[in-house]
Amino acid sequence: MIEAWTWPTPNGHKVHIALEELALPYTVIPVHIGAGEQFKPEFLAITPNHRIPAIVDRDGPGGKPLALFESGAILIYLAEKAGRLIPAAPAARYACLQWLMFQMGGVGPMFGQYGHFHHYAAERLAYPMERYANEVARLHRVLEKRLSDAEYLAGDHYSIADIATFPWLRFPERRGIDFDDYPAVKRWFQSIAARPAVQRGVAVLADRQRQGSMTDAEREVLFGKTQFQTR
Numbered sequence: 753m754i755e756a757w758t759w760p761t762p763n764g765h766k767v768h769i770a771l772e773e774l775a776l777p778y779t780v781i782p783v784h785i786g787a788g789e790q791f792k793p794e795f796l797a798i799t800p801n802h803r804i805p806a807i808v809d810r811d812g813p814g815g816k817p818l819a820l821f822e823s824g825a826i827l828i829y830l831a832e833k834a835g836r837l838i839p840a841a842p843a844a845r846y847a848c849l850q851w852l853m854f855q856m857g858g859v860g861p862m863f864g865q866y867g868h869f870h871h872y873a874a875e876r877l878a879y880p881m882e883r884y885a886n887e888v889a890r891l892h893r894v895l896e897k898r899l900s901d902a903e904y905l906a907g908d909h910y911s912i913a914d915i916a917t918f919p920w921l922r923f924p925e926r927r928g929i930d931f932d933d934y935p936a937v938k939r940w941f942q943s944i945a946a947r948p949a950v951q952r953g954v955a956v957l958a959d960r961q962r963q964g965s966m967t968d969a970e971r972e973v974l975f976g977k978t979q980f981q982t983r
């Protein structure tokens with residue numbers, strides 16, 4: 753059984769979707785990041801980075817428990833465990849890993865910074881707002897080019913590269929993006945959104961999602977002193 757230590761955010765959704773697609777048995781252990789549960793000793797024992805998602809596979813390699821953090825590493829692990837959603841042939845495999853890394857190093861961090869400066873920062877600062885809006889648009893243009901040439905990010909087949917990217921492209925209006933300007937991205941997004949496993953994945957812990965704006969207490973946990981204590 754796999755324990756998913758998680759919360760309903762884009763990085764959490766990647767793991768929920770992969771577990772659903774691969775039909776791997778799992779239990780959800782909610783880590784309420786707005787309430788500071790990521791700093792609890794039991795979670796820090798799994799990840800020194802105190803970020804969701806993390807997993808513990810009680811039946812890991814050699815039958816021993818395996819703890820893993822970083823959503824990209826988790827997706828590779830789950831796909832290899834199930835033998836699906838990561839191509840076996842070398843060229844296709846590297847294409848998949850390339851687009852997975854593009855999400856991990858580009859789409860995730862840049863979209864995250866866009867969200868911070870446009871929606872969460874106490875001050876509305878012109879320079880970072882413009883910088884991350886430009887990055888978000890640029891990354892959409894890169895995706896548009898790729899998805900104009902290929903059905904999926906890795907090529908002909910749906911893979912963990914699509915699973916990593918999809919949750920970050922939800923709610924484009926929150927990033928000033930109109931999918932009508934990116935028809936290939938729109939086609940790809942709609943085909944993935946229609947998958948039953950994806951719909952089950954994004955429903956995990958949906959009832960725990962914050963309604964309305966961030967409270968001062970959450971802001972302090974995520975962006976204030978609590979976040980930056982030495983641990």
Ligand SMILES: N[C@@H](CCC(=O)N[C@@H](CS)C(=O)NCC(=O)O)C(=O)O
Nearest residue numbers: 761763785803804805822823824974
């Ligand atoms: N690179 C990490 C990023 C994980 C991450 O940023 N998780 C966020 C939620 S999406 C989190 O746990 N935030 C808690 C905090 O900032 O204290 C991954 O892909 O797993």
